[in-house]
Every structure is written in structure tokens, then in C-alpha cells.
Amino acid sequence: MGDAHSKEDIKKHIKTYIAIFVALLIGTVVTVLASLIDLGHAFNIALALLIASVKAFLVAGFFMHLLSEKKTIYAILVCTVVFFTGLMALTIMAHYDVPVLIK
């Protein structure tokens, strides 16, 4: 972001920030309420993570201005996400791929 912003832009941004703030508060309430309803274990987890991801997207995208960030930052974050996914997915796959007799 930085210096490319005129004052009008910033004033528009402020309105967005308030809207995001409200959305985040609502998201928090929704996730608590959703956890109180029994939707089946897996579905509860999926829903909670989905809401958390949406909230994370709002924070990262607007508060952290990631939606209008420079290519270098994107490149770094894409690498990070890829390696993180590799770490998590392969570790969990290794956990499940165990010879049957040992299991």
C-alpha cells in the first residue's frame, strides 16, 4: 500500500474497516452458536473451520491489505502455504498409511 493513497482513498478504506469489524463480530457469534447445534461431529468441525477461514480472509485481505499487495509478497506467501500444506498433509498421511499388521 504505502504512499499511493490519497486521503479520499483512506476515508473510503475506513468505511470498509468498520464493515469488516462488524462482519468479524458477527462471525464470532455465528461460530459460537453453530457449535451449540449438533450437526454431526465432522460437519461441526468443517463449519467452524470454514467460518474461521472466512474471518481470517477478511483480516488478511482488508486489515492487512493483502488483496492489493505486491507480487513479491504473494510469491513468499504462496511458497509458505505450499510448504505448510506439505508438512501437514504428508505428516497426517504418514500417520494413516501404516501396514495393517502393525496397526
Next chain:
Amino acid sequence: MQHTTQTAPHETSHEHHHEDLGFWRTYVFSTDHKIIGIQYAVTSLAFLFFGFCLMLAMRWQIAYPGQEIPVVGKMLEAILGDTAKGGIMSPDLYNVFGAMHGTIMVFLAVVPLAFAGFGNYVVPLQIGAIDMAFPRINMASYWSFFLGCVIMFFSFFIPGGAAQGGWTSYSPLATTIPTDGQTYWLIGMVLLITSSLLGSVNFIATIIQLRAPGMTWMRMPFFVWAQFVTAFLLLLAFPPLEAAGIMQLMDKVFHTSFFLPTGLMVGGQVADISGGGSPLLWQHLFWFLAHPEVYVLILPAIGIVGEIVANNTRKSIWGYRSLVYSVLAIGFIAFIVWAHHMYLTGMGTKISAFFQTTTMIISIPSVIILTCLFISLWGGSIRFNTPMLFALAFLPMFGLGGLTGLPLGFSFADLHLHDTYYVIAHFHYIVAPGTIFALFAGVYYWYPKATGRKMNEFWGKVHFWVSFIAMNLIFQPMFAQGMAGMHRRMYDGGATYAGVLDPESGEVVGLNSFIISLNKGITHAAFLMAVAQLPFIINFFYSMFKGEKVDDNPWKATTLEWQTPTPPPHGNFTKEIVVYRGPYDYSLPGAKDDYTPQTEPNHK
């Protein structure tokens, strides 16, 4: 360490300095990348020597189990007490030395020297920057490293001694050993990891942001590329180990069970823990760092060799782009090969097939790099000076280390070779005659830039030839020992498993006497290796004061670090730097010299 950093000549630093910062801020709490680089290099060289000494004591025990360690035995007894009673190494002490030899060599010696030492000193110079992007963070990085070193070193002297669980610190073993060594190890590691995170952020930001005008990505010296990828490996692979370290620290201090399974038996009793943890989780998180760490060890070394080969063949490096892309490919693939260290954990065939495949794939860029460097030699008029000798020895030694790794990458061959001396020989070929030779090459190569004086060539060659022979005498026999099934952690060198006649079958079972007798030869070679380092150590200090004085560009090199005064002042460059060409323009047709610096405009 302080007194070595003083030797950066006073006159020069005052000439170019406007403000006089005083002794402490110039040489100790300095934010200058060159001083920090030298601090890293000197600290890590000291630990390299220390780690080597630990190994010498262990080698003595392996070759002559239960005999008093010569020269230092009594001293060890005086310092460490019961674990070295009568100057004899106890099994506990052997475990301490083994774990700490690995830890020190990897985390306190080779990586800080290769990445932080050379990287700090050379990278900003080679890209034409006046300093690192965040000089104060750079200083914090060094002092965090130093504190980690102090804690690791101090842990030898606590009751029970330092960590004993191997450099891999596998849980539950590492957690259940009742001494506090592991706790110190973990605290030390957290500091070292913090240091390398700060360092890698700094390197990446510096390389992206502070390249001089005209220094495009494809004009960067190969060494800078290698450091760039290394920094990414450290940045993204180290945090999972930090997480694992924190969890193991919780296990150790707050008695949690992150890595301790339900029903764990300790000393014949069910352990008083909640259980429910996963020992394999530690291995995953550990190797997620520790395999990329192998490339952290190698890539800067390859970068150094690339620089020196280009300079001393007096021709451009062959396949610059292939080298760059290969290094990038290694950087990516390095993150998804880690579990080839874990074939023996009861891993299923699907997942082990995946890791075998990626392991084989990562050997391709490694071979491309080695091939490019070999082809670079072809048709060159090679100058056989000391740095070049070390760089040349690196190539086949690294090749040998790499090729012997292939059987370990296949799970069926690994079943036999896992945790034997074969593994030791394999990775030491990569790190010792490989990486450390490249680091020696780097020391000889950049020493004139840092001090204004050359190291003595004759003693440099003595250092090289004796080390070269000794290295091979040490590690070649280990392949044979490993294939004969000798386990890597036996503290008596396999004497307990010496062959005996089985009365039923009439055959000798156990390790045969020849395999065990190799221990003595290896140990003698290790002592020869120690002797071979004396010329280096003397040469290193003697040349600071009495070495041959040289001009700013003694090797007639093209890259930017040789376009500065020697030693470079605070701020590095005395003129505006603009880059016009690639890094290795040697022997250009029609040029007035056989080298054309990167700052030389095209005359057309």
C-alpha cells in the same frame, strides 16, 4: 573472539568513517555486516575445532575401549568428574560427546560459518549493497546465536552433563533421560533458531531490496543465489523444529506428553504421565527441518566452489542458468523428502514410495550442479592455488557422498544400512571433505579481502594434502564397517559384538575381527587429521600480521566484492556502483585483461 576482530586494521576504518563509534560499537556490538560476518566466522571456527576434539576423544574410545584417553584424560576427569573417571570415557560421556558433536558441528559450526559467516561478509559486497537491510537485527541475530552457543557449551558442566539423546533428540529417549542436559539443549536450540530466523529474514530482504543498479537477478553471482535459497530453507523449515523444541521443552519441564505414548515404560515402570502423545510427531517435525538443513549445509558450499572455480579456471562458469534453476529446484524439493529418514518407523508402502520418489528426484538437480562445475573445468587454464585445490577436492568428495546416499534413499536398502557406519560415512563425505573443504576454500579465498593479507600458500597446500588424505582414510573404511552391520552408536567400537564361534552351526557370528580392527586405522587417521589442522590454525593467525600484503583484487576476480578497498570500509564502496554485466566475464575476446569486472561498461 574479541581480540581477533580487533585485527581489522584501525587506520582504514577511521579513514572512511565519519563518526567514531569507539571500540565496543565498532568491533563487539557492531552493526556492520562485515564485522558480524567475522564474528560469526571466528565463533563457528572455534566450535568447529571444539566439535572435532569431541570426536577425537570418541574415536579413541572406539579404537581402544576402556583405556585412558591420552593427554586430556586426566583433564576430563578433573573437569567432568565421575563420567570420565580415571580418564576413561564412560558410556554416558560417550553419549554426551556423540550428541554434542553432531549438534555443535551442524548448528554451531558449519551452518553459521557457511551461511551466516560467509553470507554476512560476502553477500552485501557481491550485490553492491552498503550493508544488510536491517543492520541492528543482524547484530541481534549474532548475539542470539552467541547466547545459544554459551548455553550449549555451559551444559557440559552441569551435573549429568550435556544432552545425551543424539543430535536428533528422538523422544521418548531424549525426554526420559533424567539429566538436565536436554533442557539446556532445547533452550540453546530455541535461541539458535531465533538467530537463524532473524538472519534469514535479513538475507532475503537484503538480496531482494538492496541490489545495486544493474544487478539483475541473472547477473547475481552464483554464491548469492545459493545463499538466497538457503535463507528460504532456514526461514520456512526451522519454525517447525522450533515448535517441536517448545513441545519437547514442555515435555521435559512441565511433564506433558506431546511425544510420549500411552503406557510408556521407564526403568521397568509405567511412566507417571498422561500419555497420548506421538513419538513419530517429533521425528516428522525434526526431519522437516533437518533434511532441508542438509541443503543449508551444502548450498553455500556449492556457491563458494562456484565462485572459486570460475575465478581459477579463468573462464565463465558453465551453465550459469542451469545452476541457478537447479539450486531453486533443490530448494523446493528439499521440503518434501524428509521422511526418507524414517523408513524404519513402520511407515506404509504408499507414503514411503512417495518419499523415495522425491528423494530420487532431488538427486537430479544435485547432479546437474556437480556436472556444470565439472564441465567448467574443461579447457580452462587452471590455477592450482590453495582455494582452488580445496574447491577441486570438493567436487569428487561431494559426488561420493551424494552417490552413496542413493542406497539410503531406497527403503529396502535402507533396512540394512540404517543407523550403521555406512550412514556416518555417507553424510560425512558430504559435510566433511565436502562442505568443510569448500569452507576452507572460502577462508583462503576471501581472507585477503578481510585482512589485506594472503595466507601462506605453502602451508595452505600442506594443510590441503594431509587433510585430503586423512579424510579419506577416516571415512572410506566406515563404508565397509557399515555394510558389515556395525551400528553407529556402539560406545566400545563393536567389541561387545565381536564374532564368536556358534557351536551349533560351526560358523562365526557377529562382527568379524577385521571390521573391528579398522577402528584403529580410522582413529590414527583422525589424529593425522588433527595434526593437519595445525598449519591452518597457525597460518590463519600468523598471516593476519605477517602475511603477504595484497592489493584490492589479488585473484583478479570479476565480482563486486573485489571492487572495494581492502579491507572494505564501513559502507563498503567508495564509488557509485553500477553493474553492466554478468558475474563471470573471464577471458572475454578483445578485452584488455583476462577478467572484466561487473562494473566495466560495454565499450560500444
Next chain:
Amino acid sequence: MDVPYTTKPRPDTGLYNAKLGIWLFLASEVMLFGALFSSYILLRVNALEGTWPHGLLNIPIGTFNTFVLISSSVTVVMAWASLKLGQFNRFKMYMGITILCALAFMVIKSIEYKDKFTHYEVWFNDPAKPSIRGHIEVPGIEGNPWFMTHKKLADKKIESIKIHPDPKPKLASAKQEHGGAEAHDGHEHGDHPPVQEIKTSEIKRLSAFVPAHSTYFAIYFTLTALHALHVMGGAAVMFYLWGPGAKMWKTDPERFTNRIEVSGLFWHFVDLVWIFLFPVLYLL
């Protein structure tokens, strides 16, 4: 002699150094917390059927703390926007609120911690007898004992303790059937089961809700404590920039604004981690 691009962005990357630096740092933080999240998942799928505890945390307090942290996240970006508009006093106000929110978060978190340290679970030698959760009374110790264990009981030769079991929750929520345990935090009033006296000899294991209690609390305390360290670090930096560091506004306003942006990016990341921690630890 200054390092270039500390304030102005480098033309080809469009970034000033500190911004690239903080994003690189955050990338490593993603890997750090990511590894811990992965560990959480692995420990949880590894847990024996029905042993992963549920509902041991206080959801209303957690929700409130989430509100606090989200508020601080919006105020920190407002503080940056105020500087962009040249309104230094509004910046002071917003930054002040952010720091207060950070403090409030820490205070609430420490109340939660204290609550856990004095809350116990008792397992019995008899495998048929289910474990009991609640507050305990130990002879010779006034009030709620901290960090008591079965070992300490044995060492002090205490023959029996009293336990006030947690009330059965009024709301039968989704989690009970998975958790298997009927425990609850004890803040909502249900029917109080009677106080029981337990002989030390019957006890297999006694543990407060401390990290050693179970892998659930181990990962809960590790994650939240690491997060709290980030909160404290961020609050310290922001406090500096709010107080003595704010002098830079007069000498180099652009660089100061950048500093606020960078510290704000860190703060948003801390918030972002909490957005995942809250459902994962409190609700699921």
C-alpha cells in the same frame, strides 16, 4: 550513510525494507503456528476413542476475549489510517485503545489460566470407576490448592481429599456424546452433585488442568501461551510507538507511518492466529 529504501519503496518491488521484512517474518510465523496446529490435529486423531476432552474451557469468556482482540485489530488499522490522514491525535487515541485491548486480553487470559490451575481431575485405580472433575479440598491447605498431584499427596502422607464435582450442564450440547465425559466448567449453574471424600489409596492419578493433565491441555497451554507471548511482544512495541517512539512523527512522518503499518501487520497476524485458536480449542 543510510541503508536505502528504509522509507521509500524500491521501484521494482514496490516495497520498503521493513514491510518485506515483516512479511518474511510472518511467513516463518505461519510455519511455527502451522506446525503446532498440525501437531494438534495429529494428537487429536491419535487420541483413543472418547479420551479427547470437550467443554473444559469457558466459552463466554473466550468469546468475549475474541471480541477484545478483534476490536484491537480494527483500532490498529484505524490508527494507521489516521496517520495517513495526518490526524496525530486520533492516532494516539486509537493506538491507546489497541494497547488497552491487549492488556485486557492478557488479564482475561490470566484469569482463565488461574481457573484451570485450581480445577482438578481424579482418576481411580479401579478401571471401572469413571474419573471425576471438580474443585478439591486438601487437609492442611486453605482455599483451592494449586498444582496438587497424587505424588504430592503421597509425599505429604495425606490420607484423603474432598472433591466438589462439577455440576452436570443444563444444556446438552453437541459435544457430550463425543467427549464421553460429563464435565463442565462450573460457571453455569446446574445441579451440584454432592461432595465426595476420596481416599488417596484409591487414586491412580490426580492432576489440575495443567499442561501435564492431558495432551489436550498440553497443546492448549502451549498454543495460548505462545500466542500470549506474541500479544505481549506486540503490545510492548506498540506501547513504544505510542509513547517515546511517537516523536518520530515530527521528524520523519512517513517513516513513522510505515512503522505503524508494520507493527499493525504483526498485530493482525496475532489476531488471525486467535481466530483459529478460539474455535479449535474452545468449541470443537
